[in-house]
Amino acid sequence: MSMNIGIITVRGHDYHPNRRLGEAAAEQGHQITLVHPYRVWPGLEDGKPSLIGLPRMESLDVVLPRQGATVGDSCLALIRHFSLMGIPVVNDLNSIRLTKNKFLTLQALAMARIPVPHSLFVNSPEGFQEALARLREYPVVAKQVSGRQGEGVILVKTKSNVQSVTRKHLDRRKGLLVQRFIPPAGRQDIRVLVVGGKVAGAMELRPKEGDFRANYHLSRESRPRDLTSELEGIALKAAAAVGLEIAGVDLIVDQNDRVNVIEVNYSPGFKGLEAATGLDIAGLIVDYVANTYGRAQA
Numbered sequence: 001m002s003m004n005i006g007i008i009t010v011r012g013h014d015y016h017p018n019r020r021l022g023e024a025a026a027e028q029g030h031q032i033t034l035v036h037p038y039r040v041w042p043g044l045e046d047g048k049p050s051l052i053g054l055p056r057m058e059s060l061d062v063v064l065p066r067q068g069a070t071v072g073d074s075c076l077a078l079i080r081h082f083s084l085m086g087i088p089v090v091n092d093l094n095s096i097r098l099t100k101n102k103f104l105t106l107q108a109l110a111m112a113r114i115p116v117p118h119s120l121f122v123n124s125p126e127g128f129q130e131a132l133a134r135l136r137e138y139p140v141v142a143k144q145v146s147g148r149q150g151e152g153v154i155l156v157k158t159k160s161n162v163q164s165v166t167r168k169h170l171d172r173r174k175g176l177l178v179q180r181f182i183p184p185a186g187r188q189d190i191r192v193l194v195v196g197g198k199v200a201g202a203m204e205l206r207p208k209e210g211d212f213r214a215n216y217h218l219s220r221e222s223r224p225r226d227l228t229s230e231l232e233g234i235a236l237k238a239a240a241a242v243g244l245e246i247a248g249v250d251l252i253v254d255q256n257d258r259v260n261v262i263e264v265n266y267s268p269g270f271k272g273l274e275a276a277t278g279l280d281i282a283g284l285i286v287d288y289v290a291n292t293y294g295r296a297q298a
Contacts (some may be wrong), residue, residue, distance in 0.1 A: 003290050004030070005032050008035045008064070008066060008075065008079065013034065020281075021282045024285070033057075037074065038074075039054050062293040069265070099265065103121045103175070108242050109264070116262070118135060123175040128162065132162065135179075138158055142177065145177055189206070189252055190253065193281060195246050196288045204222070204223050222273065231259065246266070246268070247266065248265035249263075250265070
């Protein structure tokens, strides 16, 4: 059964995930339609959900939201609207709302007894000082709760730069995540892609020289990683804990072999993973979506 797969994105067809998903869909006899969230608007007419703006959005068979952690309320309303119209959404609204916020994600993981770093969430300079006192030593890591690709992640090295960090990065309405620092020396940074309750692939990342953040968009370096049964189990459990069908699970293994999940992403990029492993990740995603939701419509 040929499917029309919608991708909610502000990017064009040349953006890597969109291009690769389009190629994979064509190879499997499907098509991709890009849904720009600022060019499609939900409505209620005669008590029924409708869409205005870009044409033929009602003909989509399934929708993949891929706007990332910075997704706003207007896009969340559009995602819910597709669901109200009976169009499956992968991942669903509740899991996206949860994982767009790093601290809410950590809460869900901790309640599922999944190891996470020592983390405190603050919304004032006074709270930041309390967090520093609880963590007891410098440096610490401060993170925006909805950053992407390593953005909004700051290393607070000494007491002298605390004031500048809170002044520049602490928004009382959004809050700030403060975590114990895990040094890069002897550290393993691992991204695991989970699709449909199975590990699709894994890669190891290294920070750039002089940086502490391990992110493919920053370093452009990745290598394949074989997972132990422990790491695979933690990644699968993490994706399930936040309700994601497609998930990028970020693990850190410190120099003492302690594992922590630091983040779970609902719209993971996969350029680095395809480069590292040679796997057709886009094909795996399209195959899962088509087999799961095409069968449901048949």
